[in-house]
Amino acid sequence: MANRDIVAIGTSAGGVKALIALAQNFPEQLSAAVLVTIHLPADAKSVLDEILTGAGPLPAHFAEDGETMRTGHIHIAPPGRHLLMEDDRLRLGHGPRENNVRPAIDPMLRSAAICCGPRLIGVVLTGTLGDGASGLWAVGACGGITVVQDPADAEFAQMPETALERVRADHVVGLADLPKLLARLVDQPAGLPVPVPDGLRFDVEIARTGRAAMHELDHHGRRSVLACPDCGGVMWEFDEGELLRFRCHVGHAYTAEMMTLALDENVRRAIASALRGFEERIALVEKLAEQSEHDARPSLAANWRQRAIEYRREIAVLEEALQRMDRAGSRVVAE
Template identity: 40%
Template sequence: MILQSPVYLIVIGASAGGMGALTRLVSQLPASLPAAVLIVQHLAPTSSGPHLVGRLQKATRLVCALATDGQALEAGHLYLAPPDRHLLVQSGQMLVTKGPRENNFRPAVDALFRSAAAYHGAAVVGVVLTGLLHDGTAGLDQIKRAGGRAVVQDPLEAEFSSMPESALNNVAVDYVAPLAEMGALLTRLVHETPPPAAGSVPEDIRLEAAIAERVVGNTEEVAQLGRPVPFTCPGCGGSLWQLNEGNVVRFRCHTGHAFTLGTLLDDSRQGLEETLWVALRMMEERKNLLRTLAAQPGTSAGTSNSQFERIAELKNHVNRLREFLLNGLDRPLSSLEPEK
């Protein structure tokens, strides 16, 4: 059988609510599609890739498969990223790697979109569907910068609107469409002659894609992409660089973890909350130890009174911290000061 190389790549990212949206979308695509369709659906590491491929195959006339490393891309075929693996593309073939997480996901939408932009430029259509948080936004911006087109599901109909809204708020999206119209739109786009790119693919996109292919980069390479900032990588504890290019504020460490500003904010909030719960537990334990000490036989009245004063002070701190945690970390501690 002669391999039919795709004219276009359609790269699709989805998260929460994604499988339902994906089955509706791919059911509209013809078997004669002159494009390869590559999908990242956020999955638990223990998910069954073959089961999900089977679900997609029942809905579409495209040939569906779980992506494998080194596999050639074919028109009229659909490839799903395996659980706990990034799906990347090079010139005409796929790479499946267990590289560092991006936006806390593996597979990550941004990783697929960026590699498609790096190697296929204007012949890429990026699609962001339903999902939570921000994955896909930076990658869609890179597709646009490389000359490709950006399509986003109408957030008003998305089961979870965060991913479409993030893309719309940060990227010059070409088309916003409901799922019922998206299949016809994509079919029309990939039957057009790929538009000539305004120039070559930006070098920062190529470099970042190359770092992801090798799984781990180095400080010299990341320094070419941005400037160091006084933030710590939530994934490995290393230093972060803020990347210079594109419309989306992003950060990357030299081991390969990458974050949008929104994801980094969410991670810092979670880390702060965990730290404060630990502090609350330690205060409670110290309060109980002081109470035990004050009740020991032979403890002088002065010492006992001193311990009870410390217990009362700790109890006040514990109550303030507990209220702060229960009412949200966005509320300043100053607002919990007792009235005088």
């Protein structure tokens, strides 16, 4: 029976420091391939591969499409592409963003879970928001081992906390104890394969190709009353244990928490647009008031100035609405 020879790690804010700490303490003869997805901006060059290679004994590089995974190597998702697995080969997906990011953690964990099941150890480290919770659920559902950094130990606790709220993790550990735990787990024999949950292969195919068929979405989920925050298209709802996910017909995907934040951002943009509209109206009616006064039409000038006062009242209402949304958002992040 094979050992647990694949470690897939997902992280976000605070992740570079956490990955360096892991790389420094990995054993030289780690009998597993390590996959890493960290949220990287698509338009910026990253030297994370050089940093991790210099930090410890394992060489690190950005994954290339079609390459074979190598034991004792760290394969990193490149900016702008989802890191996926297919029959022990790495694939770079160009599907849409998930949880508003690409590369995203969930597609990597799902594809590794489908490919390797009990051979897989899925890990979620420090980060904000909830990327990784859905993918970790897939790891456990396919027979893999689930590991979450102790939120009290994480630089940013929200991502580990969300994962623990949605998944019963096999191990919850501090960063200092994680390398020893992984070294022990990878030398253990993997369990027997288990059936892949319905819909996971479809999710991975979307991440790889960017194509989502409506009839397949209808088969795997149920239509939602909500519209996609990205493209405005129809969305479908999916239940994964305790987790509720959304995906649109284009392929954009969100957890419920991320959906809330994305919709809030759309409302903020709409309010900001309304504010600009009212400011433009004030500028126009004040110009009209000045013109009316110049033409000796005081009654009309007063009417225009009264409109400006009303527009300023509307602006105050909108600004207060924005402040309430910001206060509510701050409370959610703090919780």
